[in-house]
Every structure is written in C-alpha cells, then in structure tokens.
Amino acid sequence: MRQLFLALLSVIAIGLMSATSAHQLHTASTTVLFNERTGHIEVLHRFFLHDAEHAVKQLFDKKADIHQLKRTQAQFSAYVIERFGLQTLTGDTLELSEVGYEIDGNNFWIYQETPIVDGLDGLRIRHKALHDIWPNQQNLVNVEGLGPIQSVTFQQKDEWLEVRF
Secondary structure, three states: OHHHHHHHHHHHHHHHHHHHHHHHOOEEEEEEEEEOOOOEEEEEEEEEHHHHHHHHHHHOOOOOOOOOOHHHHHHHHHHHHHOEEEEOOOOOEEOOEEEEEEEEOOEEEEEEEEEOOOOOOEEEEEEOOOOOOOOOOEEEEEEEOOOOOEEEEEOOOOOOEEEEO
16 A cells, blocks of 8 residues: 555656646747748748746736737737847848747747848857747747758857858
C-alpha cells in the first residue's frame, strides 16, 4: 500500500512540475519568407495565445483582453512590430509594413512585409518581443526561400543576429 501511495505521489508531483514548466517556457516563432511570386519578404510572427494573454496584462493593463478586444490585439501587434527588425548586412533598414494580425486557434499571428531587395546577401535580424517581461523568452526566426532554411534563436541578451545566403 505504501509503494502504491508513493507511486501515486510521484505521478502527481511530476504532473505538477510539468504544468509549472509549461507556464515558464515562453517561446515564439517567426518565419521570414522570400516569396519570389509576390516579390516580397513576408514576415509571419506566431505567439501562443496563452502567452499573449498573460503578456498583455503585464504590458498594458490588467483588463487587457486579447481574445475579445480589438484594441488589445492592435496594441500587442504594435508592440511586437516595434521590437522586430530586418536590416541588410551593411545595416540598412528594411522598412516592414504591417499587413495585419489574427487569432487562429491557440495562436496569435502578426503579418508584415517588405519588397525583396536586389543583391541581398544576408540579413541582420532583431527580435526582442517579450524579453522585457520574461527573461527566459526565446524567439525563433526561420528564414526561408533562399536556399536551405536558416534559423536563429533570440535570447534576452541578443540584439542583432545574422544569416547569410
């Protein structure tokens, strides 16, 4: 009986640790896609809606509601756009236009684009979203459409990271 109790207690403890860890793991992903058909670099940011829910309450106010309030959705989109950037390897800024944002299932998506620059041999990328509230936030950026997919992951200490084509 004691072994059964200890086994049950172990399962409960592991479950609680997993649930706690899930809340502490903050990750977002962004795709930078070179779309030859449209002639644009398309940027697709994906945040877990659960993370975005908690973030907006810390960033804006405790009544912020990313599910129901368009104002909160627009604020979160503007916040992310302000903390993301693309440059040429020589440091020239690629001006990104906001295309829009949406909730899709368990994700909050933000879309941006800019025309493809001729002769681009790489990118400098900056992605600081949520680093100001969560030191363990990781922002993965995948660059696709010019050869093999290249990825960089931003930690809180990172400013600009590069990919070369």
